[in-house]
Amino acid sequence: MTTATTDPAPQTRNLDALRAEYESFRARGLALDMTRGKPCNEQLDLSLGLLDCLGRDFKAADGTDCRNYGVLEGLPEARALFAELLDVQPGEVIVGGNSSLAMMHDVVVQALLKGTTGGPAWYGQKPKFLCPSPGYDRHFAICERYDIAMVPVAMNDDGPDMDEVERLVASDASVKGMWCVPRYSNPGGVVYGRAVVERLAAMKTAAPDFRILWDNAYAVHHLVDAPPPLASLLAACAAAGNPDRAIVLSSTSKITFAGAGVAALAASAANVRHLVGGLSIQTIGHDKLNQLRHVRFFRDAAGVTAHMKKHAAILKPKFDAVTAILERRLGGKGVATWSEPVGGYFVSLDTPDGCAAKVVRMADEAGVKLTKAGATYPYGKDPRDRNIRLAPSFPPLAQVEQAMELVAICVEIAARERASA
Amino acid sequence: MTTATTDPAPQTRNLDALRAEYESFRARGLALDMTRGKPCNEQLDLSLGLLDCLGRDFKAADGTDCRNYGVLEGLPEARALFAELLDVQPGEVIVGGNSSLAMMHDVVVQALLKGTTGGPAWYGQKPKFLCPSPGYDRHFAICERYDIAMVPVAMNDDGPDMDEVERLVASDASVKGMWCVPRYSNPGGVVYGRAVVERLAAMKTAAPDFRILWDNAYAVHHLVDAPPPLASLLAACAAAGNPDRAIVLSSTSKITFAGAGVAALAASAANVRHLVGGLSIQTIGHDKLNQLRHVRFFRDAAGVTAHMKKHAAILKPKFDAVTAILERRLGGKGVATWSEPVGGYFVSLDTPDGCAAKVVRMADEAGVKLTKAGATYPYGKDPRDRNIRLAPSFPPLAQVEQAMELVAICVEIAARERASA
Numbered sequence: 001m002t003t004a005t006t007d008p009a010p011q012t013r014n015l016d017a018l019r020a021e022y023e024s025f026r027a028r029g030l031a032l033d034m035t036r037g038k039p040c041n042e043q044l045d046l047s048l049g050l051l052d053c054l055g056r057d058f059k060a061a062d063g064t065d066c067r068n069y070g071v072l073e074g075l076p077e078a079r080a081l082f083a084e085l086l087d088v089q090p091g092e093v094i095v096g097g098n099s100s101l102a103m104m105h106d107v108v109v110q111a112l113l114k115g116t117t118g119g120p121a122w123y124g125q126k127p128k129f130l131c132p133s134p135g136y137d138r139h140f141a142i143c144e145r146y147d148i149a150m151v152p153v154a155m156n157d158d159g160p161d162m163d164e165v166e167r168l169v170a171s172d173a174s175v176k177g178m179w180c181v182p183r184y185s186n187p188g189g190v191v192y193g194r195a196v197v198e199r200l201a202a203m204k205t206a207a208p209d210f211r212i213l214w215d216n217a218y219a220v221h222h223l224v225d226a227p228p229p230l231a232s233l234l235a236a237c238a239a240a241g242n243p244d245r246a247i248v249l250s251s252t253s254k255i256t257f258a259g260a261g262v263a264a265l266a267a268s269a270a271n272v273r274h275l276v277g278g279l280s281i282q283t284i285g286h287d288k289l290n291q292l293r294h295v296r297f298f299r300d301a302a303g304v305t306a307h308m309k310k311h312a313a314i315l316k317p318k319f320d321a322v323t324a325i326l327e328r329r330l331g332g333k334g335v336a337t338w339s340e341p342v343g344g345y346f347v348s349l350d351t352p353d354g355c356a357a358k359v360v361r362m363a364d365e366a367g368v369k370l371t372k373a374g375a376t377y378p379y380g381k382d383p384r385d386r387n388i389r390l391a392p393s394f395p396p397l398a399q400v401e402q403a404m405e406l407v408a409i410c411v412e413i414a415a416r417e418r419a420s421a
Numbered sequence: 422m423t424t425a426t427t428d429p430a431p432q433t434r435n436l437d438a439l440r441a442e443y444e445s446f447r448a449r450g451l452a453l454d455m456t457r458g459k460p461c462n463e464q465l466d467l468s469l470g471l472l473d474c475l476g477r478d479f480k481a482a483d484g485t486d487c488r489n490y491g492v493l494e495g496l497p498e499a500r501a502l503f504a505e506l507l508d509v510q511p512g513e514v515i516v517g518g519n520s521s522l523a524m525m526h527d528v529v530v531q532a533l534l535k536g537t538t539g540g541p542a543w544y545g546q547k548p549k550f551l552c553p554s555p556g557y558d559r560h561f562a563i564c565e566r567y568d569i570a571m572v573p574v575a576m577n578d579d580g581p582d583m584d585e586v587e588r589l590v591a592s593d594a595s596v597k598g599m600w601c602v603p604r605y606s607n608p609g610g611v612v613y614g615r616a617v618v619e620r621l622a623a624m625k626t627a628a629p630d631f632r633i634l635w636d637n638a639y640a641v642h643h644l645v646d647a648p649p650p651l652a653s654l655l656a657a658c659a660a661a662g663n664p665d666r667a668i669v670l671s672s673t674s675k676i677t678f679a680g681a682g683v684a685a686l687a688a689s690a691a692n693v694r695h696l697v698g699g700l701s702i703q704t705i706g707h708d709k710l711n712q713l714r715h716v717r718f719f720r721d722a723a724g725v726t727a728h729m730k731k732h733a734a735i736l737k738p739k740f741d742a743v744t745a746i747l748e749r750r751l752g753g754k755g756v757a758t759w760s761e762p763v764g765g766y767f768v769s770l771d772t773p774d775g776c777a778a779k780v781v782r783m784a785d786e787a788g789v790k791l792t793k794a795g796a797t798y799p800y801g802k803d804p805r806d807r808n809i810r811l812a813p814s815f816p817p818l819a820q821v822e823q824a825m826e827l828v829a830i831c832v833e834i835a836a837r838e839r840a841s842a
Binding site for chain 1: 457459460462465468469472473475476477479486487488489490491492518519520522523526530533534535544545559562563566567674678679680681699702703704705706707708709710711
């Protein structure tokens with residue numbers, strides 16, 4: 001996490017003045033929402049062409065009638081597009097429905113009930129997952145629902161604390177998996193370094209059926225022109241002799257339409273065979289027309305890259321506003337640190353210990369909804385009660401600015417009240 | 422099953438002549454496929470308007486931007502459309518993705534892992550399902566995959582043998598569920614009678630968490646103008662004091678596009694709450710744009726009904742050809758019985774015991790693929806080796822006719838060879 005606490009000339013406001021400013025915000029009766037990483041309308045408008053790009057031409061390149069049943073693993077041209085985006089081979093890709101969350105949920109559920117290529121059903125084995133934290137609440141919710149014990153692991157600037165990860169997976173065969181958002185982690189914006197990726201691929205695990213759920217949700221979601229590179233986990237796992245360890249997920253939810261995009265999974269050929277075997281019981285095929293729409297709309301990865309620059313042009317001013325207001329209001333005061341992400345959908349804000357829940361409550365009472373404090377930790381419990389996830393994508397820029405002014409005021413009040421308590 | 426074996430003037434052909442006819446078929450090198458209930462191209466063309474009916478208007482009636490995340494239970498107008506089609510209330514409907522198979526799969530998987538409104542997880546309880554047979558192979562495949570023991574129940578002309586069903590559910594608390602295709606059963610074409618529906622709803626079950634998976638796949642798929650009525654299981658279960666027993670499934674897969682339709686589930690309000698709770702962990706919402714397309718295309722249930730008459734006009738000649746050729750070739754010979762369905766997608770053909778596998782093999786060797794013998798029974802094992810599922814929807818009429826001539830020849834040869842063995 002990039003920090004910004006070294007302003008040489010800290011502003012020192014009177015706590016009463018801050019409280020007055022808070023009350024004047026509250027009196028305005030705002031109703032702003034910074035809770036979820038939803039694309040805004042302008043972003044969705046970038047993909048309006050998706051709605052009518054098919055015309056009435058419903059045939060895939062190989063002549064498949066996309067209106068009918070079949071093609072479980074996805075249209076060949078859709079597999080090829082995701083392969084290019086995810087730096088894998090088309091045969092390593094399964095293209096699904098509209099939700100990568102559903103695909104990862106299915107991977108976990110199938111492992112619980114039927115096992116993996118590496119071993120029998122997890123159910124009854126008291127499985128555990130490593131959860132780099134802060135992390136994505138929906139990952140944690142899957143574990144919680146199915147009684148998969150979550151083991152938090154600290155995040156560094158280049159990914160999870162690998163010494164800790166290696167220690168945990170080596171010593172405990174019930175550690176069956178790990179959640180990762182390797183590029184622009186949710187919420188910290190961290191990009192996993194090459195050394196981290198290679199250690200994840202090569203580390204000795206006590207469980208022969210250990211799986212990394214590599215949620216590459218923001219694979220192409222850059223805010224800068226020269227994004228930091230990300231090594232391919234699938235390639236690294238293959239090179240390290242652990243080809244089946246990596247399960248890569250992605251989708252176009254934040255490329256085209258959040259609710260009507262296309263999701264994909266990439267994994268070893270053996271994993272693809274195994275997972276398609278399960279899919280064959282579950283469905284007769286995903287929506288190939290929507291896969292075809294996406295291929296027609298983008299043509300290739302270069303089309304996606306060009307499209308993502310338009311997203312960045314909309315999003316970057318909002319992210320810049322968040323960090324600029326935090327810096328102006330809080331810089332150098334020692335009351336907060338925050339991420340300055342170069343991609344993804346979130347800014348991660350850390351207050352002093354014991355203040356996050358209070359900040360979220362204060363903001364809510366003044367009309368600004370923030371993600372629930374604790375949501376970024378397993379079981380919704382931030383042990384230090386300090387992390388807040390800020391999601392600036394959906395509200396218009398002016399609202400992001402309003403909301404952030406208030407958030408900064410709340411942070412400073414909470415931090416000072418805490419310090420003087 | 423309607424039978425047709427009483428032709429007063431049976432044709433008596435020489436077995437050698439039949440074999441010669443078979444060989445001449447084989448010499449033609451046909452490649453016909455009667456295996457699956459896939460809509461044909463002309464049927465899919467009926468819904469071409471679905472591809473462009475949205476234009477670029479992506480807003481639901483309540484203003485929801487269907488491009489974005491959310492609305493787990495489905496668009497209100499899509500829920501209303503399915504409610505009308507399924508004779509239930511909109512609040513009892515969850516509209517899903519493109520696959521009702523996926524929805525029933527999820528219901529079973531969630532019951533296994535998390536239980537139902539009526540009790541804890543089925544996993545570890547050695548659950549059993551009643552399987553009216555012949556039935557749908559994909560239902561049976563779900564049970565087989567998850568080690569749910571299948572108990573076959575015979576089918577009568579008005580549905581499953583209810584004396585047997587009542588006996589089984591009353592005596593064994595491990596009987597947790599039952600598969601039903603209540604209208605135009607797959608493959609027999611049976612429509613469940615009102616008394617059967619009411620007995621299913623009211624019967625005493627040893628398991629408090631017994632569930633009927635009511636796969637109403639052919640709810641509106643009539644081949645005649647005055648289709649037989651089907652009582653509402655949901656209403657009957659509510660009236661009988663077992664409101665949570667019924668889980669109704671349906672989809673537009675055979676109304677619009679087999680691979681890109683919309684699926685729905687209907688159940689009690691308590692079940693809907695329970696299932697949406699599970700869904701909230703699994704996805705952020707299904708494809709609302711496709712739900713909106715369907716509502717725009719049909720407007721209401723009357724629109725669907727009118728549309729289904731066009732399907733019937735395409736399908737009826739094919740079904741008529743199947744039964745006419747069977748009657749002409751085999752009528753009165755005592756070598757087969759078959760269904761004469763007034764809706765749905767299949768004709769069920771019963772050969773003499775011990776002949777079905779041979780007929781399927783003979784047909785295959787002469788270029789006509791049929792559904793694997795045994796597929797219509799649990800574990801793929803027809804105890805009498807006599808049932809064959811015929812799926813005439815996909816091939817053009819001329820091919821259906823060719824295929825059926827051959828099938829009839831194979832049946833007669835196999836039956837005679839068996840009789841003389």
